[in-house]
Amino acid sequence: MLPGTLGPQDFSVPTRTLRGRIAVAAMERLTDLLAEGEATVETALECGLDGEGRRTIAGRVQARLPMRCHRCLQVYDHVVDSSFHVVVVESGAEAEALPDELEPFISEGGAVSPHAVVEEELLLSLPVVALHDDRNACLPPAHAAGMTPERTSPFAALQGRLGGREED
Numbered sequence: 001m002l003p004g005t006l007g008p009q010d011f012s013v014p015t016r017t018l019r020g021r022i023a024v025a026a027m028e029r030l031t032d033l034l035a036e037g038e039a040t041v042e043t044a045l046e047c048g049l050d051g052e053g054r055r056t057i058a059g060r061v062q063a064r065l066p067m068r069c070h071r072c073l074q075v076y077d078h079v080v081d082s083s084f085h086v087v088v089v090e091s092g093a094e095a096e097a098l099p100d101e102l103e104p105f106i107s108e109g110g111a112v113s114p115h116a117v118v119e120e121e122l123l124l125s126l127p128v129v130a131l132h133d134d135r136n137a138c139l140p141p142a143h144a145a146g147m148t149p150e151r152t153s154p155f156a157a158l159q160g161r162l163g164g165r166e167e168d
């Protein structure tokens with residue numbers, strides 16, 4: 001289970017690993033950008049301290065997020081499996097003072113919400129424009145789907161293939 005917040009005692013050497021699942025519905029900024037549907041995120045967060053005594057979180061997030069393809073308007077799963085490493089800071093000024101290679105996570109007041117860290121990473125993983133990776137996965141627009149397909153048309157065969165793939 002992930003705690004609601006991480007306090008100073010949660011960051012230690014050796015690192016401490018927290019694992020958990022978070023419902024996407026609990027992340028408002030993220031759900032605003034997704035299509036309707038339920039999804040959960042699996043996460044593992046390693047909380048530690050670096051050589052300078054800074055709090056660090058090395059983590060992994062895995063999720064299938066429902067997004068609406070801008071080409072065909074169907075909902076598809078955007079698969080996220082990403083790793084990240086952030087340094088916890090308490091202000092924008094502190095973030096700017098970090099060496100360039102370190103990615104800051106700004107936590108005002110010092111307490112860190114694991115949900116907020118995970119949400120931030122998922123937001124960064126979203127495509128600028130949601131589109132099926134594979135153009136062939138796009139379903140034909142509704143007006144075309146309403147046409148009577150001929151049994152031998154390549155169009156009907158394509159629809160059959162897509163139907164089969166969805167059952168996988």
Ligand SMILES: [Zn+2]
Binds near residue numbers: 069072074137138139
């Ligand atoms: Zn599409």
